[in-house]
Amino acid sequence: MALDKQSNQITLFTNRLLKRYKLLKKWARHNKVTCYRLYDKDIPEIPLACDLYTFLPKEVSTPASATLFIDNLNTAISNNYKEAENLLKQEKDRTYLHLYLYERPYYKEENEEKEWLCAMAKAASNVLDIKEENIIIKTRKKQKGNQEGRTTQYEKNNSLNKTEGIVYEQGAIFKINLSDYIDTGLFLDHRVLRNIVRFNCKDKRVLNLFSYTGSFSVYAAQGEAKTVESVDMSNTYLEWAKINMSLNGFTDNNRYIYTRSDVLHFLKEKITTKYDVIILDPPTFSNSKNTDTALDINKDWPNLVSSCMNMLSSSGILYFSTNSKKLKFDASLLEPLAASFDIKDISARTIPEDYRNSKIHRVWQIVSKR
Numbered sequence: 001m002a003l004d005k006q007s008n009q010i011t012l013f014t015n016r017l018l019k020r021y022k023l024l025k026k027w028a029r030h031n032k033v034t035c036y037r038l039y040d041k042d043i044p045e046i047p048l049a050c051d052l053y054t055f056l057p058k059e060v061s062t063p064a065s066a067t068l069f070i071d072n073l074n075t076a077i078s079n080n081y082k083e084a085e086n087l088l089k090q091e092k093d094r095t096y097l098h099l100y101l102y103e104r105p106y107y108k109e110e111n112e113e114k115e116w117l118c119a120m121a122k123a124a125s126n127v128l129d130i131k132e133e134n135i136i137i138k139t140r141k142k143q144k145g146n147q148e149g150r151t152t153q154y155e156k157n158n159s160l161n162k163t164e165g166i167v168y169e170q171g172a173i174f175k176i177n178l179s180d181y182i183d184t185g186l187f188l189d190h191r192v193l194r195n196i197v198r199f200n201c202k203d204k205r206v207l208n209l210f211s212y213t214g215s216f217s218v219y220a221a222q223g224e225a226k227t228v229e230s231v232d233m234s235n236t237y238l239e240w241a242k243i244n245m246s247l248n249g250f251t252d253n254n255r256y257i258y259t260r261s262d263v264l265h266f267l268k269e270k271i272t273t274k275y276d277v278i279i280l281d282p283p284t285f286s287n288s289k290n291t292d293t294a295l296d297i298n299k300d301w302p303n304l305v306s307s308c309m310n311m312l313s314s315s316g317i318l319y320f321s322t323n324s325k326k327l328k329f330d331a332s333l334l335e336p337l338a339a340s341f342d343i344k345d346i347s348a349r350t351i352p353e354d355y356r357n358s359k360i361h362r363v364w365q366i367v368s369k370r
Helices: 002-033 063-078 082-093 110-128 190-200 215-224 235-247 261-269 299-312
Strands: 036-041 048-054 095-101 135-138 164-169 172-177 203-207 227-232 257-262 275-280 314-323 341-345 362-368
Touching: 002 036, 002 048, 002 063, 002 110, 036 190, 048 164, 063 082, 063 164, 063 172, 082 095, 082 164, 095 110, 110 135, 135 362, 172 235, 190 215, 190 314, 203 215, 215 227, 215 235, 215 275, 227 235, 227 261, 235 257, 261 299, 275 299, 275 362, 299 314, 299 362
Parallel strands: 095 135, 203 227, 203 275, 227 257, 275 314
Antiparallel strands: 036 048, 048 095, 164 172, 314 362, 341 362
């Protein structure tokens, strides 16, 4: 009976994967992205998230060379050139499936769960024609205090062989690490918001809080920001942010600033400093040993958002994002500041094509009218 159930799940899973892959691979090539979400817990009894990453060839190391490579590949494919077959064959060697298991809706023994995951990975390998060794499996289970996987993004995973590469996204390139941490270095669901930021940063002073590996900072710099300050409490991720900025040609340390700090402390210290654009994308929970300040965004968001609003210049913009489904946004909790700001929920505008879950995140655009 158990085998019949698993066999049925494999059939459902592979059918959905194949359908989404046929649709999204064309979309990805048209939009020039080499990493995207393929499956997003579409089927309740198969609570997996599958992200596809295709690394650029090692000789492709700048945005300009990446753009040329992608354009040449797309031209070859659309014109059915014989060279396309060889290029796509090489692409398979650089393509990885990052497979996350979330909490399952029914209890399973650890060994049984491992067997189930391996069966799903093998099925994905067959239907997508991806090498089994190129499928990386991780689990995102709830931690103590109802805190989910992102709380452990700073903890290194030594159980997997190191798998790193460079991916391309809408004119920018990023270093990706598929093996060492829960997250890979790029939150794919914020691709659209990154683009919105890029087009609103010209000659602006930009502050990127909880900056992680600096993807918003890269987009802001590409948008010709006057200055970009990235703030994170992790040296590991600040160094990674520097690498991403350097990959994209941004190396001026007077213009591009990296600040190691607990964000709550930073906001208190910099309260009189003004920025034109602030990106606030905090984790849902944070109780890192690197700081004595615990964060629960469901409770602490009014204080965080208010502090950022106070630091906005005239006509400045704050983008506040959260992945928490429990956060209840109430503008009245931001009074008396709220009266001087235009507050809009822009979540619907920021959900990418590859995300079936329209509630993957929520975003508010808060613009100063002062």
